[in-house]
Amino acid sequence: MSSLKGRSVVLGVTGSIASYKAADIASKLNQAGALVDVILTPAAQEFVSSLTFRSLTHRPVVTDMLDADSELAVEHVALAERADVVLIAPATANTIAKLAYGFVDDAITATVLATTAPVVIAPAMDAKMYQSAVTNENIKRLEDRGYLFVGPGVGNLASGLTGPGRLVDTADILNAISDSVSSTKDLEGLRIVVSAGGTEEAIDPVRHITNRSSGKQGYGIAQAARDRGAEVTLISAPTALAPVDGVNMVNVTSARTMLDAVQDACEGADALVMAAAVADWEPAEFAQQKMKKVKGQDRLVLELKKTPDILFEVRNEALIKVGFAAESEDLIANATDKLQNKNLDFIVANDITASDAGFNVDTNRVVILDKSGGREDLPLLLKEKVGDHILDRIKLIKAEANK
Ligand SMILES: Cc1cc2nc3c(=O)[nH]c(=O)nc-3n(C[C@H](O)[C@H](O)[C@H](O)COP(=O)(O)O)c2cc1C
Known part of the structure; x- marks a missing residue:
């Protein structure tokens, strides 16, 4: 079930006697590493409580589209945009x-109508309701439009009848959504280099200068690119994250070692996404021995020199170059400068002062600026999902270049 790790799953629960089984589904999705947003219809709330789902997913549960306090009140299609898959079960x-x-x-209906993600539906109802001509027609209509159905199973039903209408087992549902999220391999044949993490610039054998980058954004992009079939090299400065399976991991420490690794990896690559927070400055001299405290000395001046500019140094004319600008002020002006100075195809700018975006959180809110002056403000998204937007642009630029 590794394909669900870090994926955004919207679980819509409707008013069926089988609604209680959705708690098991939410729990298993959460254990598989998915980010689960549950929506309950008013009828579902008569069967199960939002508290159950909030406790299982550790996230708010949407119970009312028109509730002024809910995330949907501000942006009623926010979940549709974020979702990698929408599951309705039961x-x-x-x-x-x-x-x-x-x-x-x-x-639920608002999210389904507004999403471009796959929609998986697990019906549960009385056998007669399921076998009725109108339900059959409705299912056929939805199947023809690409909605995926899993089940129903056959067996004893709450109505006392035996027949088709049972919600299928959680394992079958998880398999169905896992297949649906990993089926788009639209980046096959592309070689993408991603950098991540904050570089460490050594002062002496035990100390270094670093920054607060967690690496989550770069790892999210690498994961998304891998899932879409790209050949990925992830050049990582030290992070607390587990290596990403199925990519070429290259571990580096400083800006200089990152430059060497990026230059190597970019030979013949299609795109470079520099999500790493590369130090601008490194100590001018590396002290061979640990610097000692000196009695009576209250201050120490550390001289710094500029590190190499990796995006500028990489020489591969055909390479699509994507930069990041993590700024605490003048976001757009600073990002525009960087976009132009480094001759990038586009830049992803984020305001690091926001608590739900930037360093060490799973979500990000970014603005993408491109070299022809275009600007796209993305809503708050999971970092993998931000990765998908970046990859969509890379795919488009590549397709234009190949015309
Ligand atoms: C005890 C009970 C159990 C029900 N179970 C189901 C069911 O399994 N499947 C179904 O389609 N409707 C079932 N219904 C009917 C739905 O709750 C009803 O159609 C409701 O309007 C569904 O609303 P929703 O689709 O917005 O959740 C049940 C109703 C009751 C009272």
């Missing part, structure tokens, strides 16, 4: 019918 005959005809009167 799905009632009523919700299936509404989806088949495009009704949007609750947060």
